[in-house]
Amino acid sequence: MNGPVVHALVICTRRIGDVLLATPVVRSLKAAYPKATVDMLVFEGTEDVVSANPDIDRVWTVAEQPTTAAHARLLRSLWRRYDLALSVLAGDRPTIYAWAAGRYRVGTLLPDKKSWWKRRLLNTWIPFDNRDTHTIAMNLRLVEVLGIHPLATPVVSWKEEDAERVRELISDMARPYAVVHVSPKFPYKMWTVKGWAALGAWLTEQGLTVIVTGGSTPSEQTYCQEVTSQLPSGSINVAGRCGLATLGCLLSRAVVYVGTDTAVSHMAAAVGTPTVVLFGPSNPVKWGPWPKDFPFGQNSPWKTKGTQRQGNVLLLQGEGDCVPCYAEGCDRHVNSLSECLQQLPSTLVIEAVRTMLSHPFQRHQIPAPFISGHA
16 A cells, blocks of 8 residues: 555444454554544444544444435445545445545455455455454454554443443442343343343352343343343343443443353453353354453464353353354244253353452452543
8 A cells, every 4th residue: 555544444334243343453543543534334223332432533324224325325425535445344335335435445355256346346355264263353454464563452432421321320339240241132142041140149149239231122121121130139230221332331340241242242351351251153263252452463362162261251152062053043043042052051150250250360450430431
């Protein structure tokens, strides 16, 4: 690439977790070009995870299924607006967005014959690996080809109003608390109400307040309420009552976090909270939460099979010869359950949490009083 980078665009039109895992690309660009403005283009409904990100000047949004007129307006607005456009996805639309937006375009693509036309739209491309490379490592190869030093930890940010919202939700901030994210977006990643209840009882016995988090859809709200009803008195359900920036602030003060394969688990790992994440059918090599400050330099912090620990993250994998199956539930659709998670004993989860709480080197350090900021 010739010439300075004054304006750059990072394109990640997918789910919330994907957007969060693209923030290391943004941070790497800002570190390399501190005077440049870096924007993101994401799907509508995912922008909250980067709404307080100090590295991002503007967040463009597009509907998952926009009208032809809306698409045309977006492309006109983006047309050659940026010195550099990077697409972290190998799909048709993100590649076209990069082509429209950037005078110099870099992206990931499948190295197949069908992608020949997309290769012509980019100045530089790297082959996309969907199984043996972590999503963050895959994304950062885009900046590596530009000679930029990669910074791997995802950026989780919040503002003062988010800290204030946390104080409203949790009246007794002097009492240490654990966050349990019980409701992933899709049932195939769920654990059991019985398991969460046993874990919550044990956490309460350790002197911790249990904070329940989850999504805002009616089904997720119902599930979170069902779990909370089984927890000891004093547990707090904040599901649907705070945005992702507020949740980031909440996670940063937690003594420990437990969740499944969700964007929130990536957030907890990124802010440095001791994190226990329950994995079943998902591929940990690609989707295991990146431990805070884990160095970039290998394909992934995680192996395909087995319970593992890296830094502030313990990845507890369900048992079975089929694990991980890379499928969306035992019935192969997102609304089916995964037996490897349904059969995961609460005793194993409690022992994993005990490990994270008792290890003195990894014990979470309580940060300074709430201030606006990021981790």
